[in-house]
Amino acid sequence: MTTEPLARPRDDNGAAGAASGFLEYTFCVGRWPTQASVIAIVVAATAYAGRAPSRQERAPPSGVLLPSKIDRVLGDLLVPHPSRITRLSSSHDPWGGNRDADCDVFPREDGWVEMFNAEGEGRITRLWMNADYEHDIQGGDWKEIWIEADGRTIYKGDPLDWFYGKAGPVPPMVMDQEHSSGGFVSWVPIPYRTGAKIRIHGEPHYFQVNHREGPGSANGPSVESVTQFMTDEWWKRAPVPDRPARVHRLVLAAGPTLVTDLALSFAPADLPRLRMRIGDQPPFPATYLFGFGAPRADVAWPEIKSALVYSDPATHTLATRIPLPLRAGEALTVEGEEIDLTWAVREIDEPIVRANGAHVVTQFRDRHAPGAMTTTPVLEARGSIELVSMVE
Numbered sequence: 314m315t316t317e318p319l320a321r322p323r324d325d326n327g328a329a330g331a332a333s334g335f336l337e338y339t340f341c342v343g344r345w346p347t348q349a350s351v352i353a354i355v356v357a358a359t360a361y362a363g364r365a366p367s368r369q370e371r372a373p374p375s376g377v378l379l380p381s382k383i384d385r386v387l388g389d390l391l392v393p394h395p396s397r398i399t400r401l402s403s404s405h406d407p408w409g410g411n412r413d414a415d416c417d418v419f420p421r422e423d424g425w426v427e428m429f430n431a432e433g434e435g436r437i438t439r440l441w442m443n444a445d446y447e448h449d450i451q452g453g454d455w456k457e458i459w460i461e462a463d464g465r466t467i468y469k470g471d472p473l474d475w476f477y478g479k480a481g482p483v484p485p486m487v488m489d490q491e492h493s494s495g496g497f498v499s500w501v502p503i504p505y506r507t508g509a510k511i512r513i514h515g516e517p518h519y520f521q522v523n524h525r526e527g528p529g530s531a532n533g534p535s536v537e538s539v540t541q542f543m544t545d546e547w548w549k550r551a552p553v554p555d556r557p558a559r560v561h562r563l564v565l566a567a568g569p570t571l572v573t574d575l576a577l578s579f580a581p582a583d584l585p586r587l588r589m590r591i592g593d594q595p596p597f598p599a600t601y602l603f604g605f606g607a608p609r610a611d612v613a614w615p616e617i618k619s620a621l622v623y624s625d626p627a628t629h630t631l632a633t634r635i636p637l638p639l640r641a642g643e644a645l646t647v648e649g650e651e652i653d654l655t656w657a658v659r660e661i662d663e664p665i666v667r668a669n670g671a672h673v674v675t676q677f678r679d680r681h682a683p684g685a686m687t688t689t690p691v692l693e694a695r696g697s698i699e700l701v702s703m704v705e
Contacts (some may be wrong), residue, residue: 429511437503443496444518457514461506504531548623552657568639576632579654592643597677
């Protein structure tokens with residue numbers, strides 16, 4: 314999936330300003346029904362006070378400072394980055410067919426296949442690869458991977474050593490097929506100022522390289538910051554749901570404020586009936602805020618421990634630390650039909666919220682595909698956004 318603003322006006326200093334074009338995320342669907350929920354934080358180019366980032370992490374290109382009271386990685390979501398363009402380089406079939414591992418179109422030289430080649434400033438945020446382990450990988454198709462940034466070799470060696478955590482970065486920054494969702498994935502951020510390349514000696518089969526480009530796009534949390542964020546067992550510090558309520562429409566928090574933690578506990582039978590609402594936007598199934606799709610009566614309550622969401626079937630608890638900025642007049646509410654639950658929220662006062670510089674956009678679609686290859690909008694918004702979560 315490639316995402317980019319359709320228009321990027323420039324300010325008086327020649328720097329890219331906030332996007333005013335229409336921004337649409339789309340994906341191809343066939344004859345199956347589809348559901349998608351998107352959580353986005355919309356940030357305006359509003360300066361505010363906060364802590365200055367370290368020299369290694371660098372300040373955002375707009376000159377604003379980071380929030381001082383939440384994690385560095387989460388704080389970056391609340392900062393405007395209007396000049397960034399998010400892109401994806403992958404082995405997907407551009408014609409929409411079933412040849413997603415056809416890499417004949419990629420440049421080849423002396424047995425090396427060039428999976429990714431970028432010029433100028435940017436930042437690799439994710440590398441995903443996959444192939445049949447016994448037939449393709451053990452068969453010798455992944456001989457060596459070569460990752461370069463600014464003419465410097467970041468890693469050159471066995472791809473499995475990189476993904477198994479034997480080449481420097483360790484899990485969960487890198488994960489193998491067993492410990493991820495069935496593929497090999499790297500979340501190691503690789504910033505570059507003049508260019509970057511990723512090549513493999515052999516055949517890559519399936520791959521995706523998520524990256525961004527544009528002025529200031531190399532800036533962001535350091536490897537150490539992202540590692541700390543990914544390994545932090547934050548749910549052990551999350552507030553315990555201890556405020557009982559019978560829900561029809563319950564206000565959990567009202568703006569202006571920044572909700573940093575939210576936890577709910579209720580009976581499993583009520584899971585399909587619980588919905589969330591932010592401001593005057595339409596409600597959506599509560600489960601989408603906590604990392605999984607629309608619940609069904611025949612599906613067990615899942616166990617999830619991730620950097621953003623937590624789900625515990627033993628205590629019937631859902632928790633998230635996705636930052637939810639609420640503007641004056643906005644409220645975070647939970648809705649249902651006479652549902653008994655306990656809840657807890659943690660909120661703080663951040664200057665960006667007082668300055669009305671950030672707010673949350675939520676969109677939920679439950680529709681059937683038209684029965685033909687086409688595109689279906691997943692998120693429709695105007696302006697510069699930070700896409701936080703998408704569940705399909």
